[in-house]
Amino acid sequence: MLSRIVFASSLLVANAIRSDDIARAHLHLDTLQKIDTTIFPPTEKWMSNRDYTGEGILIGIYDEPIDTTANDLRELDNNGASHFRSTPAWDIFGGRDRCCQHGTLVTSVAAGNGWSSEAAGGRRYQYHGVAFKSRLISNVGDGVGGEGDINNHSTVLDQGYYNDLDRFADSILFDHKHYRHTVVYAAGNNGDRPMFGNMQGHYSILNHAKNSINVGATYKETDSIAPLSSLGPTADGRIKPDIVAPGASYFFPERSPLPLKIRVDSLVIYNHGVKIRWDFDPKEGWRADYKADDFRIQDGILGFTSRWRDGWITNANFTPFISSTSDTLVIGYRFIHPDFPSKLNYLQCGITWHRFNADDSLLFNLPTPDTNGHEARFALANLWGYANGPVAGKVKRWKEGIRIDSLWLGFHSDTVVGIRSAAVTGSSLGAYIETQGTSEAAPYVTGIGALMLQMYQRRGFLKPGQDIHHNAPWNSTVKAILIHTATDLIKTRPLWTEDVVDASNAVGILNPDLSANEPYSTAYNRYYRGPDYATGYGLVNAQKAVAFVDTAKFKQDSLPDGRTVTYTFAVPKGSHSLRATLTWDDYPADLEEAYAPKLVNDLDLILVAPDGKEFHPWVLDPLPQKRESQDGIDPIHATDIDSAYRGVNWRDNVEVVDVPTGNMVAGIWKLIVNGTWIEHGPQDFSVVCDYKLKKIKP
Numbered sequence: 001m002l003s004r005i006v007f008a009s010s011l012l013v014a015n016a017i018r019s020d021d022i023a024r025a026h027l028h029l030d031t032l033q034k035i036d037t038t039i040f041p042p043t044e045k046w047m048s049n050r051d052y053t054g055e056g057i058l059i060g061i062y063d064e065p066i067d068t069t070a071n072d073l074r075e076l077d078n079n080g081a082s083h084f085r086s087t088p089a090w091d092i093f094g095g096r097d098r099c100c101q102h103g104t105l106v107t108s109v110a111a112g113n114g115w116s117s118e119a120a121g122g123r124r125y126q127y128h129g130v131a132f133k134s135r136l137i138s139n140v141g142d143g144v145g146g147e148g149d150i151n152n153h154s155t156v157l158d159q160g161y162y163n164d165l166d167r168f169a170d171s172i173l174f175d176h177k178h179y180r181h182t183v184v185y186a187a188g189n190n191g192d193r194p195m196f197g198n199m200q201g202h203y204s205i206l207n208h209a210k211n212s213i214n215v216g217a218t219y220k221e222t223d224s225i226a227p228l229s230s231l232g233p234t235a236d237g238r239i240k241p242d243i244v245a246p247g248a249s250y251f252f253p254e255r256s257p258l259p260l261k262i263r264v265d266s267l268v269i270y271n272h273g274v275k276i277r278w279d280f281d282p283k284e285g286w287r288a289d290y291k292a293d294d295f296r297i298q299d300g301i302l303g304f305t306s307r308w309r310d311g312w313i314t315n316a317n318f319t320p321f322i323s324s325t326s327d328t329l330v331i332g333y334r335f336i337h338p339d340f341p342s343k344l345n346y347l348q349c350g351i352t353w354h355r356f357n358a359d360d361s362l363l364f365n366l367p368t369p370d371t372n373g374h375e376a377r378f379a380l381a382n383l384w385g386y387a388n389g390p391v392a393g394k395v396k397r398w399k400e401g402i403r404i405d406s407l408w409l410g411f412h413s414d415t416v417v418g419i420r421s422a423a424v425t426g427s428s429l430g431a432y433i434e435t436q437g438t439s440e441a442a443p444y445v446t447g448i449g450a451l452m453l454q455m456y457q458r459r460g461f462l463k464p465g466q467d468i469h470h471n472a473p474w475n476s477t478v479k480a481i482l483i484h485t486a487t488d489l490i491k492t493r494p495l496w497t498e499d500v501v502d503a504s505n506a507v508g509i510l511n512p513d514l515s516a517n518e519p520y521s522t523a524y525n526r527y528y529r530g531p532d533y534a535t536g537y538g539l540v541n542a543q544k545a546v547a548f549v550d551t552a553k554f555k556q557d558s559l560p561d562g563r564t565v566t567y568t569f570a571v572p573k574g575s576h577s578l579r580a581t582l583t584w585d586d587y588p589a590d591l592e593e594a595y596a597p598k599l600v601n602d603l604d605l606i607l608v609a610p611d612g613k614e615f616h617p618w619v620l621d622p623l624p625q626k627r628e629s630q631d632g633i634d635p636i637h638a639t640d641i642d643s644a645y646r647g648v649n650w651r652d653n654v655e656v657v658d659v660p661t662g663n664m665v666a667g668i669w670k671l672i673v674n675g676t677w678i679e680h681g682p683q684d685f686s687v688v689c690d691y692k693l694k695k696i697k698p
Contacts, residue, residue, distance in 0.1 A: 021126055023220035023246035027444060028543035029130060032451070035114075037124045042113045043076040047133055052546065054131025054450040056457055056468065059111055060148020060181075063155060064103035066138040072112035072129075073104075073136065085111070085136050103138060105435055106154045110443035110450070111136060130447020130542075131454075149453050149472055150182040152446040154439035156206040157185065159197040161235050161594040166209040170588040173211035173475045176684070180470055182453075182478040183212040184446045186438035187241040188230035192512055195228070201513035202533060202623050202636055204230040205240045210598060210653050211585040213449075213479050214240045217247025217441040218539060223489055225525055225534045229438055231511075232533035236598045237622030238652050241536040242479065243486045247441035266332040272324045323402040330377045448542045449478050455549040473549075474556055476583040477686040481554060483654060484581035484688040485544035489535045492526050513636040528643030530618040530658070537656060554688045555695070559603075561678035566670055567693040573666040577690070578659040580607055580671055582617075584685035586653040595625060597651060602677040603685055604648060605655040610667035617655035619647040650676075 024030050032052040039046045047053050066073065068084040076082055107129075114128030137147055157165045172179050188206030189195040196206060207214055217229040226248040232240040267278045457468040514523035527534045548554065559565050571578065582605040589598035607615040623640050649655050671689060675681070687693065 023444065024130075026220055026223060026246060026539070027448070028541055029448075031543050032546060035125045035128065040124060041071075041076055041082075041115055042125075042132075044078065046075065051455065051458065052451050054111065054134030054447065054454055057131060057134045057450040057453045058147070058149045058469065059107075059131060059134045059136055059446060059450055060146050060151035061103055061107045061110070061136060061138045062146055062151055062153050063106050063138070064101075066103040066107045066136070068138070070104055070108070071115040072108050072127075074115065075113065085113075085134070102154070102439065106152060106439055106443045107136060107138070109440055110134075110152055110447040130444060131450035134447075134450050148181055149469060150184065150446055150449045150478070152184050152443050153207075153212075154186045154437075154442050156188060156196050158206060158208050160199045160203060160206065160208075162208040162589060162591065162598050164591065166207070167588040167591060169209040170211050170586060173585040174587050176474050176476075176585055180472045180474075182449050182472070182475045184442050184449065185209065185212045185214050186442040187214050187216040189217075189228045189437050189439075191225075191229045191231055192227040199230075201511055202231045203233065203235060203625075205232050205234055206230055208234050208240075208598075210238070210589070211475060211479075213445060213475075213482065214242045214536070215438060215442040215445045215540075216241035216244040216535060217436075217438045218244045218489070218535070219248055220246035223487075223539055224491060225489070225527070226436070228436065229441075229534070231525070232536075233620075233622050234598075235594045236596060236651070238598065239531050239533065239536060239620055239654065242654065243445065243482055243537055243540050244489070244535045245441040245444040245540050247438050248436040264331065266330070268330045269321075270326070270328040270330075271321050273326070276319075276321065321404050322400075323404055324400055326379075328377060328379055445482065445540055448540060448545055449482070451542065451546050452478055452481065452549045455546050459550055459552075461552075473554075474585065474684065474686055476585045476684070477554055477556055477688075479654070480581045480583040480686045480688045481545050481548045482540055483537045483583070483656065484579060485541050485548055486536075486538035487541050488529060488538040489527055490529055492528060514638055523638070526638075526641060530644035531620050531656070532644065533620070533623070533641075537654075548688065551692075553690065553692055554686060555693050556684065556686050557673070557695070558682045558684045559673065559675045559678070560682040561675050563675045565673045566696045567672075567687070567689075568668050568670055568696060569689055569691040569693050571664070571666055571669055571691060575664050575666065576661050578607070578664060578669075579690050580605060580657045581688045582655045582673060582685060584653050584683055586683075587680040599651055599653060600679055601653075601675075601681065601683045602650055603653075603655070603683060604674040604676045605657055605687070606672045606674070607657050607659060608670040608672065609659075609663065609665045610669065611665055613663065613665075615657050615659050615663070616646045617649050617657045618644040619649045620644045622651075 021030070024033075036047055048055060068074075068086075071082075074082050074084050109129050111131050111134045112127070112129035113132040114125035117126040117128070118124050120127065139146055157163070157169065169183065169185075173183060185207040188204060190197070190199050190204035190206060191201065194200045194204075199206070205214065217226040218224060219226055225244065229244070229247065230241075232238070234240050269276045453468060453472055456462075456473055461473075462468065462471055511523055511525045525534050531537050555567065557565055582603060584601065584603055587600040589600055590596075605617050609615070621642060623636050626635065646657075669691075671687065671693060673685060673687060675683065
């Protein structure tokens with residue numbers, strides 16, 4: 001079955017480029033992978049027979065066709081000839097003549113070997129992906145049922161509801177005995193604005209399948225949720241995304257020469273065919289509104305500097321005008337600092353309709369000029385998708401009759417930049433581009449999954465004569481380990497609150513669902529301890545995930561309706577934490593009612609301490625579904641977003657039990673899996689624990 005090929009990423013033009021080696025460090029990949037730089041270019045023998053390379057694993061990229069001529073996806077054979085890293089038995093749908101950029105960049109994050117790093121100005125192999133010795137198959141067909149030990153889908157399955165494609169994905173993974181592979185999906189890019197369809201904010205997850213691994217996006221430097229990342233829950237109230245990985249960059253050019261110096265030469269708006277020009281006369285009322293020092297107007301040129309990362313100026317005596325659909329803005333500007341053009345991320349201009357408010361305006365990025373100047377022209381009607389804030393959210397399109405009350409100019413030296421990944425270019429040397437999206441987050445998880453499968457293969461889990469392609473661990477097992485070992489992300493305080501001492505606990509990303517209903521100081525994404533609808537169960541941790549495979553702290557089992565499976569494990573004295581995770585690939589749900597529960601077979605996980613005390617999994621209540629609006633299910637208020645609590649979970653096919661430190665007791669514990677309601681069984685399941693499990697015979 002063919003997925004709807006709508007891609008979960010967007011391209012950015014940026015001058016300051018940071019590579020995905022930053023993201024690898026945050027995922028603890030660099031502690032696993034020690035790259036041999038003595039061999040170049042990469043050969044078949046380079047990094048062979050080593051752990052943590054993805055060698056022997058087939059990654060399926062179900063996306064646009066990939067550029068099989070890209071150096072980062074190739075290696076040299078024994079005769080020195082370059083070839084694409086394909087397993088010969090598999091068909092490849094790619095090649096430069098029919099390739100596309102999206103599929104190539106996704107593949108590069110998951111499996112690029114970094115061949116072109118030096119040509120792009122980096123260190124040798126600096127920009128390599130995760131599973132850089134894996135084999136690849138590229139196809140836009142077959143979808144979830146396609147070949148591959150682990151398959152990446154940086155595509156969109158639905159428009160906010162469980163549909164036939166989600167159901168098909170669940171059916172394939174439920175029948176894992178015939179389709180032994182792991183499936184990873186991007187959550188979608190509808191977090192801060194609708195990229196696909198009209199959903200935004202909460203209830204904007206665009207892949208509703210229960211069994212696949214759903215991945216949201218974070219900033220790679222700060223481990224904060226990226227604004228674009230789609231937020232849960234699903235329409236029926238399930239926790240999604242499952243986990244998050246780097247998908248964007250928040251770049252702080254600390255070494256940039258300061259102060260920044262910018263000159264604006266001209267500013268014109270053509271309104272109803274009439275030219276409105278600002279000549280930057282001191283009498284016009286231009287003023288510095290925020291962090292803009294040394295503000296001056298001289299010889300008809302407006303200039304200002306800043307010793308901060310950003311700043312803006314406004315026209316206090318702005319003469320209001322009424323919008324038309326043909327409105328065009330033309331701005332001429334230049335830098336006067338000789339070194340700054342390579343450092344600036346973007347300039348912005350904005351127009352507002354009730355009072356000056358940079359957070360409630362139509363804004364657009366200006367191309368970075370050189371010191372000789374630049375003129376940018378914008379048709380305002382084409383930029384409405386970039387409007388933000390509570391007022392902008394109510395005005396759905398640029399139209400006749402909007403009263404424009406103010407205009408502002410600003411510059412920012414920090415912004416979303418993106419993940420650096422190899423992509424299609426006209427050069428045989430290859431090149432790298434900047435992108436952002438959950439499309440880039442998902443292949444990090446796919447690559448880490450390939451490392452886990454390689455570890456499974458190399459640590460003796462396979463019997464003689466078995467191969468990983470037909471005897472891989474279940475999708476639910478890989479999913480359980482990734483969730484179990486993820487780092488919980490907690491952000492509960494706004495970044496602009498003065499009493500925030502711990503910046504790691506601060507977040508400044510406005511939530512579009514809240515911004516229309518809440519004061520500015522409360523309308524931000526918050527995510528608490530335990531699972532949440534922004535980050536799921538947290539940031540994937542490659543080092544811990546691979547270690548759990550190596551130490552075999554997991555079980556794959558099955559049970560019928562009404563039965564119980566019990567395991568025991570020993571907790572030594574001095575232990576401070578305990579976690580257990582249960583997942584299962586559930587039977588596909590009906591499509592009749594979008595908001596009805598989609599869980600078919602319900603299992604329950606319980607931990608029992610030596611003293612008999614029981615511990616239950618995290619539960620997260622769904623957000624309100626009061627009404628459907630044009631951009632999703634609204635309204636949602638800050639008070640609606642609660643933290644998870646412990647109880648009985650009957651919505652999700654993932655259950656995680658965390659025992660509080662104060663309740664840790666040394667001795668023999670029990671892990672119980674109850675088949676509470678199994679309509680289509682028996683139900684296979686995977687369970688992971690911090691300590692090795694021993695099954696008790698019934």
